[in-house]
Amino acid sequence: MTSLPSPGTRKLGLVIDLDTRVGCHACAVACKEWNDGGAFGPLPDKNPYGAEPSGVWFNRVHSYHVQGLVEPQATACGSPAAGVSSSPAVRSEDPGIAVHFPRSCLHCETPACVTVCPTGASYKRAEDGIVLVDEDKCIGCQLCAWACPYGAREFSEKRGVMQKCTLCVDRIYNETLDPADRQPACVMACPTRARHFGDLGDADSDISKLVAERDGYALMPELGYQPVNRYLPPRPRQIARAEPADAAQENLDPAKLSPLLRWVDRLLSR
Amino acid sequence: MRPSFSIILFTTLSGAGYGLWFAIGILLALGLYPTGRGGLLVALAVGLVLSSSGLLCSVAHLGKPLRAWRALSQWRSSWLSREGIAALACVPLVLLLAARAHHSHDFPKIRIAGFLLAAMAMLVVFCTARIYTSLRTVDAWHNRRVLPGFLLLAIETGALWFWVLLTFRTTSVTEAEPVDNLPVAWMLVVGAAVISAGWNKRSYWKSIDNAASTSDMQSATGLGKLGTVHSLEQPHTEANYLTHEMGFVLARRHAMRLRTTCLYLLLAIPLLMVGASCLLPFTQPVAASVALVSAMLGVFIERWMFFAEAKHKVMLYYGARSGASAESE
Numbered sequence A: 001m002t003s004l005p006s007p008g009t010r011k012l013g014l015v016i017d018l019d020t021r022v023g024c025h026a027c028a029v030a031c032k033e034w035n036d037g038g039a040f041g042p043l044p045d046k047n048p049y050g051a052e053p054s055g056v057w058f059n060r061v062h063s064y065h066v067q068g069l070v071e072p073q074a075t076a077c078g079s080p081a082a083g084v085s086s087s088p089a090v091r092s093e094d095p096g097i098a099v100h101f102p103r104s105c106l107h108c109e110t111p112a113c114v115t116v117c118p119t120g121a122s123y124k125r126a127e128d129g130i131v132l133v134d135e136d137k138c139i140g141c142q143l144c145a146w147a148c149p150y151g152a153r154e155f156s157e158k159r160g161v162m163q164k165c166t167l168c169v170d171r172i173y174n175e176t177l178d179p180a181d182r183q184p185a186c187v188m189a190c191p192t193r194a195r196h197f198g199d200l201g202d203a204d205s206d207i208s209k210l211v212a213e214r215d216g217y218a219l220m221p222e223l224g225y226q227p228v229n230r231y232l233p234p235r236p237r238q239i240a241r242a243e244p245a246d247a248a249q250e251n252l253d254p255a256k257l258s259p260l261l262r263w264v265d266r267l268l269s270r
Numbered sequence B: 001m002r003p004s005f006s007i008i009l010f011t012t013l014s015g016a017g018y019g020l021w022f023a024i025g026i027l028l029a030l031g032l033y034p035t036g037r038g039g040l041l042v043a044l045a046v047g048l049v050l051s052s053s054g055l056l057c058s059v060a061h062l063g064k065p066l067r068a069w070r071a072l073s074q075w076r077s078s079w080l081s082r083e084g085i086a087a088l089a090c091v092p093l094v095l096l097l098a099a100r101a102h103h104s105h106d107f108p109k110i111r112i113a114g115f116l117l118a119a120m121a122m123l124v125v126f127c128t129a130r131i132y133t134s135l136r137t138v139d140a141w142h143n144r145r146v147l148p149g150f151l152l153l154a155i156e157t158g159a160l161w162f163w164v165l166l167t168f169r170t171t172s173v174t175e176a177e178p179v180d181n182l183p184v185a186w187m188l189v190v191g192a193a194v195i196s197a198g199w200n201k202r203s204y205w206k207s208i209d210n211a212a213s214t215s216d217m218q219s220a221t222g223l224g225k226l227g228t229v230h231s232l233e234q235p236h237t238e239a240n241y242l243t244h245e246m247g248f249v250l251a252r253r254h255a256m257r258l259r260t261t262c263l264y265l266l267l268a269i270p271l272l273m274v275g276a277s278c279l280l281p282f283t284q285p286v287a288a289s290v291a292l293v294s295a296m297l298g299v300f301i302e303r304w305m306f307f308a309e310a311k312h313k314v315m316l317y318y319g320a321r322s323g324a325s326a327e328s329e
Helices: A026-037 A087-093 A144-146 A187-191 A205-215 A261-268 B003-030 B037-060 B065-072 B079-100 B108-133 B146-172 B183-211 B217-221 B239-244 B253-277 B283-309 B313-318
Strands: A012-017 A060-067 A099-101 A122-124 A131-133 A154-156 A161-164 A195-199 A229-233 B229-235
Touching: A012 A026, A012 A205, A026 A060, A026 A187, A060 A144, A131 A161, A144 A261, A144 B239, A154 B003, A154 B217, A187 A195, A195 A205, B003 B037, B003 B079, B003 B108, B003 B283, B037 B065, B037 B146, B065 B079, B079 B108, B108 B146, B146 B183, B146 B253, B146 B283, B183 B253, B183 B283, B217 B229, B239 B313, B253 B283
Parallel strands: A012 A229
Antiparallel strands: A012 A195, A060 A099, A060 B229, A122 A131, A154 A161
């Protein structure tokens, strides 16, 4: 049934730390690999070894250039809690930082992709809030992809149905796996531990505390779909000191050096 | 949004079909339908061919066409499902009218069935339009002029189809039968439908050009609170389903020329034809046919632009600029 279930207390989701991401795409690759063989796979590519391969990825990593994310000069050596400077003078010399930004299903609390589905293939689980597609019912009308502003749903040309992030529902409840492995593949793969999995409906869970501590935010809240996943903002950076001038042009008076260093200078200048 | 040929053909053809059924239903309900069983049967059949060929086109759009029947199940939440049910509900009404239509159509039951057919036909177009207007992800669709636009264009093309059927019927009628003056009155209806549909399109385009987008790359990534954001690298070197389906640029580049063409076809030529046949009644069959072909072509282009001009918010992640949908990229 594509009507939404009444909101449950458990809201499983991901928290993604944009501060520690390095842009290695390991989460995207691990996701593709697990889900190709997982319960919701396969994820076949069209023309996989040709000139223009295309296929479904549940997770895609964008890279953005963000300027203005610097600590105020006065607190340049201060705490990470230092605020973000908005001074134009500071911004003008700010080289900016690269923010690697993974984009996947946010398992919204009121997802339009579910309610637009004409077949009941799209559904939100009442018990943990995971949004899934029943690939045996999907007719491939692609209306859910139009309804999702986050690009979470992709149409598999090879399979004729929609596919999306399952939050690795076939891992997180999988009792054949070691309890420590019962996490989404993307979380397990992340080399910098920038991805966290847990219950965002529980204010006392580790990831809820992390969100509160780091001011985690939701994407495009103005659309009203109430995403569950949260993103942790990158911490402000210190601007690198001005580039050292060309060494040859720096002032050096050999006469002021000690005899030993004057000899070293003469030796090296030859 | 990528203008998918099957969806454009579907909304154009079935819109005209339901518009034609609406015209028939209203005339039957008001007791104004011209007498003669053959005329009604032909008109109902033309509507059936238009609407069902449109529906077949839309099934071709599906990844799994054989499962299309499943789309009727979620009427509680999905406008697409409601559209399918309303479309199917028209068919028994049409069959009933076709079976019970006698020389005179002035029976209460026929009038009630006519009214129901008109209401159901408009309900189908209403549901079609709601599929698009309910999507907050596409500003150009989540616009209050879209719904009247769909209804008016269906009524315009339906009225033109009926005009053509009417003129061909009256020219083949024997002299003994009194020729009613419905065609003259109908031309006024056609003229009114043409003008209001054209006016709606004009104000729709003005509105999407001036509308401020509700989201931009800053809010899409949430990084706008921290600084200015530019797209540095895409996730993959190749295009993907999302960029292919949602990242169509061509129409916005040629928007102005296409809109002008559209208004000529939808508004100017049909109006000219109505005027011509008022002044020179003998040109009516030709004028009505020209007006119909022109308007159908116009709706086809309009529908193509409705998709092709619209921007989907997911493209913000790929570095699309927000704002007016007609901006060049």
